Amino acid sequence: MSLFGKYLKGWRFRANRPSLEEGSEIDVFVAETNGTSGRAYVGDTELVVEGAGPEAVEKQVRVRVTEFDETTATGRGELIEIVGESSYSG
Numbered sequence: 001m002s003l004f005g006k007y008l009k010g011w012r013f014r015a016n017r018p019s020l021e022e023g024s025e026i027d028v029f030v031a032e033t034n035g036t037s038g039r040a041y042v043g044d045t046e047l048v049v050e051g052a053g054p055e056a057v058e059k060q061v062r063v064r065v066t067e068f069d070e071t072t073a074t075g076r077g078e079l080i081e082i083v084g085e086s087s088y089s090g
Helices: 003-008
Strands: 025-033 037-042 045-050 059-069 074-085
Touching: 025 045, 025 074, 037 059, 045 059
Parallel strands: 045 074
Antiparallel strands: 025 037, 025 059, 037 045, 059 074
16 A cells, blocks of 8 residues: 555545435534524535424534435434534624
């Protein structure tokens, strides 16, 4: 193995459209809400988060993925809990 190969061993690139598996739990930041559900973005993937009201906006939340369409990189999930604050909160 070349020195360059040794240096890059184990490296991988993150996808801008990650695939989400139904039933999995992930932590995301809620960007906006319509009052009863919120929207979170993971790269170019959009996730509608049921149960994410105004109190969840700009917070890190744990979500259980309930639906995901890899073709359109969109899905739905349900709010489990708020787990953290945004680093932008002041």
